[in-house]
Each structure stands twice: as C-alpha cells, then as structure tokens.
Amino acid sequence: MIKIKNLVKTFDKTIALNNFNLTINEGSIIGLVGSNGSGKSTLLRTVTGVYIQDSGNIFINDKLSFENNEFKGKSYFIPDFPFYYGKSTIEIHASYLRKIYPNWSDEIYNKLLNIFSLDPKKKILYMSKGMQRQASLLLAFSTQPKYLFLDEIFDGLDPVIRQVVKKLIINNVIQNNMTAVIASHNLRELEDLCDRIILIHKGELVLDKDIDDMKESFCKVQIAFSDAEKKPVTFENLNIFRKVQNGSLYTLTVHGERNETISVLKAMNPVFIEVLPLTLEESFISEMENINYDIKNILSE
Amino acid sequence: MKNKNKKDLRLAFTILKCELQLNFPIWLVQIILTGSIMLFLLMICLTANSNSSPLVPFFYLYNSSGADIFQSFFSVFLTLISSVFSIIYIAKSLSYLYNKRKLDMYGSMPITRRCFFNSKVFSSFVMSVMVFTAYAVISIVIGIFTGAKFENTEIQNLILFYFFTFFNISLYSLCSVCSKSIVNAIISLYIIEYFLPNLIILIKYIFVGFFNGINPVFIPDKLITNIFSILNGNLIYIVIWFIMGALFLLLCNFIIKKRNPENTKCIFVMPLLEYAIKIILTLFMGLFIGLITGAFTQDNGFTGFIAGFVIVSIATYIIIHIIYNSGFKKLIKNSIVLLALIMVSLVFIWFCNANPMNLNNTVPNKEDIVSAGVIDIEYNYQGPQYRDINYNSILNSANDFTDDKYIDKIISLHNNVKNMQINYNTADKCRISLMKMFTGTETSAIIDMVNEYDYYEDGIIISYKYKNGLVNSYYYSNECQYNVNSDYYIYDSPVNLLDSENINKLRAELSISEKYREKYRPFFTDPDNVISIDIFNIYDMSDENVHSCGISKYTDEFKTENKLFNKFYKDLSEALKEDLKNDNKSEENNNPYIPTVYYENNYSYDVESSYPSDDNNKNTKSKFMVIFNFDAEGIYSIHDTYYIPESYTNTINVLKERGVINDDLSIKY
Numbered sequence: 001m002i003k004i005k006n007l008v009k010t011f012d013k014t015i016a017l018n019n020f021n022l023t024i025n026e027g028s029i030i031g032l033v034g035s036n037g038s039g040k041s042t043l044l045r046t047v048t049g050v051y052i053q054d055s056g057n058i059f060i061n062d063k064l065s066f067e068n069n070e071f072k073g074k075s076y077f078i079p080d081f082p083f084y085y086g087k088s089t090i091e092i093h094a095s096y097l098r099k100i101y102p103n104w105s106d107e108i109y110n111k112l113l114n115i116f117s118l119d120p121k122k123k124i125l126y127m128s129k130g131m132q133r134q135a136s137l138l139l140a141f142s143t144q145p146k147y148l149f150l151d152e153i154f155d156g157l158d159p160v161i162r163q164v165v166k167k168l169i170i171n172n173v174i175q176n177n178m179t180a181v182i183a184s185h186n187l188r189e190l191e192d193l194c195d196r197i198i199l200i201h202k203g204e205l206v207l208d209k210d211i212d213d214m215k216e217s218f219c220k221v222q223i224a225f226s227d228a229e230k231k232p233v234t235f236e237n238l239n240i241f242r243k244v245q246n247g248s249l250y251t252l253t254v255h256g257e258r259n260e261t262i263s264v265l266k267a268m269n270p271v272f273i274e275v276l277p278l279t280l281e282e283s284f285i286s287e288m289e290n291i292n293y294d295i296k297n298i299l300s301e
Numbered sequence: 302m303k304n305k306n307k308k309d310l311r312l313a314f315t316i317l318k319c320e321l322q323l324n325f326p327i328w329l330v331q332i333i334l335t336g337s338i339m340l341f342l343l344m345i346c347l348t349a350n351s352n353s354s355p356l357v358p359f360f361y362l363y364n365s366s367g368a369d370i371f372q373s374f375f376s377v378f379l380t381l382i383s384s385v386f387s388i389i390y391i392a393k394s395l396s397y398l399y400n401k402r403k404l405d406m407y408g409s410m411p412i413t414r415r416c417f418f419n420s421k422v423f424s425s426f427v428m429s430v431m432v433f434t435a436y437a438v439i440s441i442v443i444g445i446f447t448g449a450k451f452e453n454t455e456i457q458n459l460i461l462f463y464f465f466t467f468f469n470i471s472l473y474s475l476c477s478v479c480s481k482s483i484v485n486a487i488i489s490l491y492i493i494e495y496f497l498p499n500l501i502i503l504i505k506y507i508f509v510g511f512f513n514g515i516n517p518v519f520i521p522d523k524l525i526t527n528i529f530s531i532l533n534g535n536l537i538y539i540v541i542w543f544i545m546g547a548l549f550l551l552l553c554n555f556i557i558k559k560r561n562p563e564n565t566k567c568i569f570v571m572p573l574l575e576y577a578i579k580i581i582l583t584l585f586m587g588l589f590i591g592l593i594t595g596a597f598t599q600d601n602g603f604t605g606f607i608a609g610f611v612i613v614s615i616a617t618y619i620i621i622h623i624i625y626n627s628g629f630k631k632l633i634k635n636s637i638v639l640l641a642l643i644m645v646s647l648v649f650i651w652f653c654n655a656n657p658m659n660l661n662n663t664v665p666n667k668e669d670i671v672s673a674g675v676i677d678i679e680y681n682y683q684g685p686q687y688r689d690i691n692y693n694s695i696l697n698s699a700n701d702f703t704d705d706k707y708i709d710k711i712i713s714l715h716n717n718v719k720n721m722q723i724n725y726n727t728a729d730k731c732r733i734s735l736m737k738m739f740t741g742t743e744t745s746a747i748i749d750m751v752n753e754y755d756y757y758e759d760g761i762i763i764s765y766k767y768k769n770g771l772v773n774s775y776y777y778s779n780e781c782q783y784n785v786n787s788d789y790y791i792y793d794s795p796v797n798l799l800d801s802e803n804i805n806k807l808r809a810e811l812s813i814s815e816k817y818r819e820k821y822r823p824f825f826t827d828p829d830n831v832i833s834i835d836i837f838n839i840y841d842m843s844d845e846n847v848h849s850c851g852i853s854k855y856t857d858e859f860k861t862e863n864k865l866f867n868k869f870y871k872d873l874s875e876a877l878k879e880d881l882k883n884d885n886k887s888e889e890n891n892n893p894y895i896p897t898v899y900y901e902n903n904y905s906y907d908v909e910s911s912y913p914s915d916d917n918n919k920n921t922k923s924k925f926m927v928i929f930n931f932d933a934e935g936i937y938s939i940h941d942t943y944y945i946p947e948s949y950t951n952t953i954n955v956l957k958e959r960g961v962i963n964d965d966l967s968i969k970y
Contacts, residue, residue, distance in 0.1 A: 052561055054564075073411035075409070096315075096319050100312060
C-alpha cells in the first residue's frame, strides 16, 4: 500500500504539490488526471524517488519510499519523455536493466518482443514515438513490477496497441496484484482501465473517487410528460444536477442512486422514460460541478 | 546489512561495466591520440642526431639518450592528456545530474543516489587510470628496449597520477553536484584550479611588496598552488590529494542525497560553490585592479588601491551574480557576503599598508643574535646546474658568520637597505607587488634557457640566528629583465633598494670574505669542474683593444696539453687563494661590486657583463681579472670572476712566469 501524507513539493516559488494526501491500495489501477502543470508528473516523480519532497512522507507498506531500494526494485516509472542512451538498442537497455532490476524476466521480455513486434537490435532513437513507448513498456513489464507508474503512456500509441497495453496492465493487476498509477489528460483512456480516479489541480487533491461509485452516484434520464410544454414539471423530490428541456422532453442528470431515482420519476407518470449511458467524462464533470469546481478551467480537454 | 552492502557492490559493479561499455568511443579516442603522440615522440627522440637536433639541450639536461628523453617527454604528455580525459570521463558520467530524462531513469532505479553517484565517480577514475597505466607501462617497456635507464620516477609518476586524478575527479564531482549544468561545473572547476592559485600568489606578492624584506621562500603558497598541478606534484602531495579528494567525495555524498536541482532557478544547486566562486573572483579582480590603480596614483597610492579594490570588487560580484542568477534576484540578500568580503579585505589592505606590528621590518640588536649570514644572489653558487637557493640553504646561511666583524657588516648592510625604503609609499609597494608577481621572483629562480628574455635578479638574503635558536630571514631585491638579443632593459626596479655606494661596498666585502667564498663560489666549492681560465684587462675596454688571453682544458686525448693546463690551474689557484686570504686580513677591500658568479646560456658569455661600471671603477684598484669557467653539464657556462689588484703579488707572479702578463701588468697578445 502506498500512503502519501501531507506531501509538499515546490519548484523555486511554485507550489507543485500542496499538502497532498492519498492512499493507494495494492492491486488497484489509479487514474491521475489534471490539467498541464497540475502536479501529476511531480507526484509520480516524487513517489518514485526522482524528486525529494520538501515536506511530508511517502510510505510503502509503512516504510519510507525515498532511497528505498526494495520498493524501487519492485517499481518501474515510465516518464512522459523516457531516456534512451545515445544510439542504444532495446537489447542494450535490457542488458542494463537485467542486472539492476531483481525481478527481470527474460521470458516476459521475449514474449513481449513478439507481441509488440519490435526489433531488439534496432536503435531506439530511430524508432517512431509509438514504438519508443512500446519499447519502454516492454522493458517495464520485463522487470515484473509490483508498482507501475506511467505518465501519459497512451500518447502516440495506435488503438490496437492501446488495447494491448490496457490488457497487459489489467492482466498484471489480476495475476500479480500489481498496482498501477497512470497519469493522463484523457479521461476516455482511463474509463475502461482504472478503478479509481484522482483529480489534481494546482497541486491539490480535488477529487478521489471510485469510477463505479462515480458512475453510480449520477444517472442520466430522458423523460417526457404529456403537457410539459404548457406546464413545466418541477422535480422537487430529486437532486437534479442538470436539466435540459426540449418541448415536452427533459434530459436530466440526477445525483443519487439509480433505481431510487427511476422509481421517483415513474411515480410522476411520464409518457416516456429512458435511462441513458453516462460516460466517465460526464460523471466526472457532474461530480466536479457538484463540488462547485469550474471544471472547464481544470480540464484542458 | 551485509546483504545490502553486497547488493550495492553488485549494482556498483554493474554500473561500472555499463559505463565502460558506454564510454568506449571516448576511450578509443584517448587510446588513438595518446598512441599517436607516443609514436611521434618516439620517432623524433630515437632518430635525433645529437649534433644538429633541437633536442641537444635536452640531451645535456637529462644527461641521457634519446630513449631517456622520450620517456621524460612522453610522461609529461601522457599525464596532461590523461588529466584532460579524466575530466571528460567524469563530466560525461555525471552529466545525468543535469539531464531531466536521465534523472527520471536513474532516480527511479533500485539503487541509492549515493551508491549510483559513487559508482559513476569510481568508473570515471578506473577509465582515466586504465589508459594511463597501459601507456605508462608501454613507455617503460619501450624505454628498456631502446636503452633508457629505468628510474623510480616512472613508478612515482604512476602513483602521482592516480592520486591527482582521484583529487581532480573528486573536485569536479563537487563542482558537479553543486551545479545545474555541465558547462557551469567545468567553468567552476577552471576558476578554482586557475584563479585560486593565482589569488594565493597575488596575496603572497602583496605581502612581499608591502612588507619589504619578507622572504617569499617562507610563504607557503606552493602548498596550495601546487595542489592543482600534477606536474609540480611530489610524493608529499599524495597525502594532501588523498585527504582532499576524500573530503570532497564525502561532501558530495552528503549533498547528493539532498540534491534538489528542480527547486532552484539559479545555475547552482548548492550556494556553497556559488559563494566560493564569487569570493575567489571578486578578491582576485579587486586586489589585482586595486594594485594597478594604487601603482598609478603615485601621490595617493593607498586611496587608489582602496578605490580600485572596492569599485572592481563590487562590479565583479554584481556581474557574477547577474550571470549566475539571470538578473538581480537575491542580490540584496547576497550582498551581505560582499559587504563582509570588502570589510575583511579592507582590514587586510590597511594592515599590509600600515604594518602596525612592524612585521618583518626590524633589524635585530647584535646582542640578540649568535650568528648571521648573507646570500648574495649574484655572488652565489649552489651547484653545477642551478643557483637554487632553497629553504634549507637560507636557514643554513644564518650560521655562516659568528665573528663580530662580519656580524657588524651584516647588520650595517641591513640598516642601509632599510634606510633605502624609508621613502617607500603605497604606490611603490603596489608596483613592487605587481612587478614581483609578473616576474615570478623567487630566490630559487632557474635561469630560463628557452625564453629569449633572460631574467636578472639582484638581491640579498640576510638571515639571523637568535639566541633562542630561532632563525629570521629577510629578502631584498632589485629586479630587472632584459632582452638577451638586444641588451636593453625592459623594465627596472621601481625603487632601487640596493643601489647605494655603501650597500655595494658592504656586499662586495661580504662576498669576498673567506667564509662566503668557500661556501658560495664555485672556484672554492667546485674546483674540479673548471674547464677554462680567461684573463681580461679591465681598462682596455674603452679603446676597443680588449687584451685577453685564455687557456682551456682539452678533450681527454690531449694528455700533454691537459697536463699543462692542470699545472697552470693548480699554481694559479694556489696563488690566488693565498692572495685572497691576505686581502681579507687587510683593512682595505680591493674588489669592486659587480656580479662575479655569472650564469649564461649557450656558452654566450658576454665578458662586458663582468666589467665594473664607471662608478665601480673609481673604487677598484684592479688591473685585470681572472675568470674561471665551469662546466655546467653543457647547459650553462658558469663564470667565477676575481679582480686582481697590484697587491695580489702571488697571482701576478704566476701569470708573469707563464707569460700571460707583462711587467706593467698588461696582458700579452
């Protein structure tokens, strides 16, 4: 379990992480979202020991994470712009990491080489951005990490490889109880992968919620009443978060348990009622507005 | 714990192997470059013709063959090249400190920052040492096969290089962990290794200029200046390099764990190095320009010095601050250091100028001393190669004279010199400091045989041994430098401290004394090395009729001729020694004051240099002079000149008997 307590990290006078608290359970996949400069990458770098925090602590199973070789041997960090030696190949990198990471697996390495169809003797610098990402992932998974930290990992990957990567992450979580923390701008990428979303804004934790809970706490309903045009309907018994009226048809986003909301709406004798799927993004935006955050300014996309 | 250490060692070894692999291209460059230089030198040295080669002086210098010269030359080149490459290796190895992407990779690896850093430093050391060792061994083997003598210095050079490289790499590492860019780390290293020794030298010569009489040999500046140069190193420095290197590494290890490069916008991660650089450069520039402004404000040198120092110090400090901080940020906060620096420096300048403790400016009372001595730079011979007056010879000279007559003369000489400096003002002191700094005046000056400018130093070292056993030494000099090709003086001493009739007379009396000549003149200390004798008439110089005669030793095959020479030399030297003995007993000194022990390069002895000037001619009753020429292992000719007045009857008789001079003491053609 990763426990972050009152973490503060500044860059000169800029506060990147401000009194940040978070607990990450083993075997979970965490989506870290936030706008540019919100502190996502800083959080990953601080947890992985690249940066030293100004104050606060990070515990890994009750042990401090900084300079903790045991933790580092079980973790792998892929930054947004990974480093590759001047003209080195995947093979050279692998030979380096093989000696350093205690759980390196040649079996996984060879297997993933086939899956990603990468040439281990090709110079990494001459590969495309997407292939470089795949090379990084290949090396990362070969170390059999218990903790995987990924920063904007889906950038440059084609849809097929994205799915492969997602599957690899999920498989590792299921089989090895791996914990993954994935920082991204793109909520849609995280929707079918993460089981928890954390929103950071200006170095502060704004939202920390399970995706299921988030989705379940809102529901989107289309409902029509026969004389709604003449006499607008008031939904007094419901916590209406968003209401759009089009003639006699209402599209409602309601905060509350889904079945309960439907039964209340059905009791109002609508001529038509239909529950619409709510995307993570919509849930997220609704959740943010619910806690009075100007989401448009927070999310860049 | 044991397991952890084992793991760390294994990781360190892995990193070392990876570094060796990754640095292979640089290795290759070093191997090829060093190899090419080795082959080039080998070709030149082994094929050099001993008559026409420009290496001839070196054949003499090392008294050895081309193979020996190759070894000596290559050792220097190898050391220099390897030192440069050691910085390249460490700079490359520690470049991860400034690369965000590398830091992401290395920072998240299962290895502690310290272990990783130390592995990188160690791998740089190994890489630097490997090529050096390989080539050193190759050159020794080549030397042995080509007939060079195997000397302990080869092994000593190896050890020196290992320890110096350790020191140098540690110092760079410290600069590196304190900096935020590789360029800054290299510049910082350069500033420390170049400007710090120069600052020490500057301070030394401020002492020398301002406390006239202070003996530069006794100022331990070399201890610091030589630390940064392997070529000046000796085995003593091994300990210093090791201790300093270890300290730097300890400091690095302390910093590296806390290093937070992302937290600052200044080009330094740690202010430690920033302040060190600022202080070194500010003091150097301030004191240097202060001396110049002081020297040029003749009537108000002290104000000039202070004004120059303060203005330039502030300007330097601010400029460096702006460069390092990309603007005026934190300047006010940083100015406290500048203020403290200026205050301390002003107190130092005032102390030097006012000399409130009368430091090194006291002529002792006769009752307080048991013995005294004088070493005259121009009347002095310490060995066949160099007039190397070192610390020990100065201490030793304090025992030279124990009789009252000569102690009185020495005290009188000292008082005379001291009286000459009464009119010294701050501007003069500044000028002396600058001049001594640029001429590199040392009592151990080695004649520059390569430079076309010869250095001529006129000075005396007076030493006293006190009743409590302490020895105090004073050094006074005039210096001038002249161009050997055109015989004009480039500059002269700002104040002619030794240029007085009384001083000249006393110097001559002391230098011709029995005790002095037996200790410091080659005719007495190295009589077997005389290779020729010249006799010159003094007064014929004006009408261009130089009457002279010479007799030389021949090569070994001319046994008869050499027998004659030896006989002549024996008779002449016995007679002259007898005359000199008698001369010391008389109240009147017959010798003029001019240089008598004379060093010259390339056998180009200019006899005019030994002629007394017009002023001195008035005092001398000498008719001619006898010059004994010495073998200085082929590098220099050394001449010991004796002026022969009419009272030197023994000498005159020998010369008459041999038909060298006529009855009227003129020299025969």
